Amino acid sequence: MLESFENLHTRTDYEKSWPDSFDFETDETCQTLFKPFIEEQLEKLKAFDAQRPSDITYIFHEHSRRVADDIKNTCLYMRLSDKVANNLYWAILPHDIGKKELPLNIWDVKSKPDGKLKALRRTHTILGALLTEEYFKDLHHPFKTLMVEIMLHHHEQMDGDTALSLPVRLAAIIDAFDGWRIFRPHYGKRDISVPGVLNRMRVEKGGTFFDMELFETFAEVKLPPQKKT
Template sequence: MKEIKPPNKKLETLPRSKEIYNALLASSWDATLGMNREGSIVFWNKGAEQIFGYSTDEILGQPVTKLMPEKHKEGHTKVLNAFLSGNYGAAGTIEFEALRKDGSTFPVELSLSIWQQNGKFVGLAIGRDIAERKQMEQALRESAERYCNLFANSLEAIFSADIEDDVLAGNEALEKLCGYCLEGLTEMKPTNILPPESREYISKQVEKILSADEPISSIVHEIFSKDGKRILIEQYLNFIKRKGTIAGFQESYRDIAERNKTAEQLKSSLINLTKIVSRVIEFCDPYTAGHQQRVAELARLVGDNMGLADHIVERLYFNGLLHDIGKISIPTSILTKPGELAEEEWALIRAHTKQGYNILKDANLPWPVADAALQHHERLDGSGYPDGITGDKLSLEVSILALCDVVEAMSSHRPYRPARTTRDILKELKDGRGTKYNVSVVDVMLPMIESGEFKSVWNRRNSRSTATEGLYT
C-alpha cells in the first residue's frame, strides 16, 4: 500500500517582531508618539494625527511642549523631564490637559515607557482622549451627590445596608423617628424595637416579599421609639440583588399615625354627609323614614357575622345608606299613597333603582355605590328588577344588601300594607333560599331574625352611644 504524504505547502515567511510592532504602533487608534531625551518628537502615528490635529510632517522634530497648554506648560514639563530622566522608573501612567492644533484643550491619559536599545534612548508615549470618560465620571459624581443629598435631607426615615461591603447608612429623619442614633440602631437587636406581637407578622411579610420577588413592598406595623412609645409606621422594603443573590437592602419608614387620623376624620365626615343625604330622601317618604339607616346597620351586622373583612363591612354600611337615593325622583303622592298601587305607579317605584344609579354613577367615591343602588332589587333566579340579573352575576355584597332590604321592608309598616310578622319573614327567607336569595346570606340571617338580634340593632340606634354611631360617625 502506497504511503499517503501530506501535501507540500510552502511556508510563508512571517515578518520580524520589530516590523509587527512598528505596524501596530502606526495603525493604532490611540495617539502614539516617540521622544528623545531632549523632549523632541521623533515618532508620530495616525492616531496622534487624529487626536492632536498635526500631521507627521508638521510635528516631527518639534518639542513635546507644543502639545501643552500655556497655563499648564511649566507643571507638565517638570513631570515629563522627571520621567525622561528616569526618576519615575521605566514605565508609568499620567493624566494631564493637552493642546490640539486648533487651540482646544482636552484631558488625555498617557502611558509612558522608556526604551534603550544599542545605547539609543526613546521615550514612548501612548495617549488616549479621555474627555468622554471624564464627563461620565463627573456625571456619576454629581448623581452620587444628588443621591446623598436626597438621602440625607429626605423627610422620610431611610436605612440602607450593603451586606457584601458591610456598609450601613441612615439619615437624620430615621434618628428623629425612633430616637436612636445610627450606631445604636445597627448594634440593636430587632426584638428591641419591634413589639412582640409584630415580629412574626413582619417575618412572614418579608418572606412573602422575597418569594414574590417584588421590587418594593410596604408593611404597616408598629415600632418602639427610644422612649418606649409605640409608633405606627409604613415600611417600604427593597432588596438589592447582585448576580441573583441578595447583597443588601434599603428601607424607608413613614409615621402614618397622623395620616390615619386624618383619613378617619375624612371618612367620618363622608359618612355624616351621606347620612344627611339619606335623611333628605326620607323626608319625601315619612313612612319609610329611617329605612336606609336600618338597612345599612343590618348589612353591617350581617357582614360582621359572616366574618367579612373590615373594609367590606364598611362598604356594606355605606351602600345601605344610599341604596334608595333614586326614590327622590318618585312623586310623594305615590310614596305615601294608602292602599294598593296601580301597575303604572309600581313602574315608577321600580324605576328608582336606575334613577339611583344615574345619580351616583359619576360620584368619585371609594365604594361602588352606583351598582348597589342599581341591583339591590335583583334576585338569583332573575325575578328581580331592573335587569333580571341571575346567579353569580350578583356579587355577595349586593346579595347581602338585597336581603337586608327585604327583611327591613317586611318588618316595617307601609301605607299600602301593615308590617309583616316574624313568621312571615322567616318563611320568605326559607322559601327563597337558593332560588331568590343567596344561601350563605340566608343562613346567617335566619338565626339573627329568630333571636331578635336584627331588631336589637335598630333599637340601639336611638341611643347616641350605640356601637354603630361610634364606629361610623
C-alpha cells in the same frame, strides 16, 4: 361555627367578593367626598319623608339606617372584618336615595300598588345610580362602584338577567326583610313578625329570589337558632 357560615367559606367566590381593598374610615376620598355626599343625601331623604302623610309607617331614611345596621351586624356575624362590615354599612346607606327624585304622591297609596305603579317606583334604583354617577363623574374608586352597584341592583332577583355580587345579594335580602317587617295598609293580615317574614322569604320567595346560603346566615342574626320554635 355555624353551618351556613362554613358553607359560605367553601365557595370559591367568597373571599374576593367582599369589599376589603379600601377602608372607609381612613380612606381620604371616602371621608372627604363620599361621606358628606351620603349624609347630605340622607338629609334630603329625611326632608322628603317629612312631606309625606303623617300616618305613614315606612319611613325611608329610617329604613336606610336599619338596613345599614343589619348589614354591618350580619357581616360581623359571618366573621368578616370590621373594615368590610363598615364599608358595606356606608355603601348600603344611600341605596334608596332615588326615591326622593320621584313624585311624593306615588309612595303612600292605600291600595295594593299595580304593576305600572310598582315599575315607576322601581325606577328609584336607576335614578339614584344616575344621580350618584353624575355627582362623582370621572371619579374612579372601589367604594363608588360598590355603592352604585347596590343602588342599582338591590331589588334584583337571583334568577334575573344580572349576575349579582355577594354584597348585592346580601343587600337584597336585608332590604326585603326590612321592607316586609313594616306594616303597609295593603298587607292586611300578613304576618310581619320576625319569624313570619323570615318564613315568607324562605318558603314563598326562596330559591329563585335570594341567595339562600346568605339568607340562612342573615336569618340566624335575626332569629338566633336557640330561639327557633
